[in-house]
Amino acid sequence: MQRLLFLNVDGIVTDDTSELQKVIQDNKDHPSYANQLMIYTNQLNGVSGTPQN
Numbered sequence: 001m002q003r004l005l006f007l008n009v010d011g012i013v014t015d016d017t018s019e020l021q022k023v024i025q026d027n028k029d030h031p032s033y034a035n036q037l038m039i040y041t042n043q044l045n046g047v048s049g050t051p052q053n
Contacts, residue, residue, distance in 0.1 A: 002027065003039045
């Protein structure tokens with residue numbers, strides 16, 4: 001969810017809205033620059049962050 005927020009998606013579909021609200025609040029209160037930088041560089045390199053077989 002953190003990655004989707006950083007990528008400025010238009011919407012997030014989830015069945016765990018309380019977790020989404022927590023992630024949004026944490027992102028506003030304590031943004032992790034290191035985490036945002038990692039997500040950004042992975043997106044530049046085309047890494048999806050999900051394991052592939």
